[in-house]
Amino acid sequence: MAGSHAGLLGDATENLILKAHRELKTRIPGLRGGVFSLHKNLPVAAGLGGGSSDAAAALRLLARLNELTLDDPRLREAGEAIGSDVPVCIERKARIMRGRGENLGPAMVLPPLPAVLVNPRLALSTPAVFGKLGLRPGESVAGGHASELPSGADYAAALSYLAGAANDLEPPAIGLAPAIEEVIDALTATEGADLVRMSGSGATVFALYGSEAAAAAATGRMAAEHAGWWVTTTMLR
Structure with a gap:
């Protein structure tokens, strides 16, 4: 891990990126993995969804490596097991979230x-x-x-x-x-x-x-x- 806020992350084994890998691996036997490098430049516990977006990025990388589509239900299941706001981050599109965050509305196109x-x-x-x-x-x-x-x-x-x-x-x-x-x-x-x-x-x-x-x-x-x-x-x- 590197970045201006990396020193505040605590135990690396509890990082949501590694949790994303573990959660997806339980749903896909034989899942291919790799080495993750994290640059933490957002403040910790800042209300920006940094950890959740990191977990979603890990799921996207694992999907690409294992030739999975982003609408594979196992990706969403793994995301929900990590946190309510992880699924919305997987496709990186603006959406209205309802419930705990598990109910996602259609993708919206925002202007810059x-x-x-x-x-x-x-x-x-x-x-x-x-x-x-x-x-x-x-x-x-x-x-x-x-x-x-x-x-x-x-x-x-x-x-x-x-x-x-x-x-x-x-x-x-x-x-x-x-x-x-x-x-x-x-x-x-x-x-x-x-x-x-x-x-x-x-x-x-x-x-x-x-x-x-x-x-x-x-x-x-x-x-x-x-x-x-x-x-x-x-x-x-």
Whole structure:
């Protein structure tokens, strides 16, 4: 393992990449494997799905090596055994997720979304955030989108669609880590920030901008004004 955050991963044998290999191997006797190299550049426990996307990438590589199609049900079964958000990462397409994440809607085509990601260098426990949300078993939160974003939507349409849904985990996460609210306020104050939300169960916050230049300028401002935070710019698709 390498990368700026590799030292925080803990026991390598418990990494989700190796778990993905083990789970698929139990479903496919004689599965061919290999050696995995991980560059961990995302913060740990940041609400970005880093571990889940790593596991999905491992499943995709194993599928290619063993001549499996990505819609092979055994890939999805292995993904679900690792985590609820792994299956959506296997095909790398935007989808509405329902239930625990196992119910996937049709693939959506998003326009390029210039974004800035900021984490106050806090690792936040997902079970702790859900615990503070306080849902009873089988209970769900009302709201969200009933339909997918229409194909061919431009930035303005995508922004309107995304603005119509909040992150219900944001209030409980802020209750556990008040610094998240500081990040939200700081990003909201940057020029051109069209939408600011916490990502997943936190503590990372993202902001969307109408251009790569605006996102780059916001990244520079955040890095200069908050030297202790992790800040990066990216393109969501």
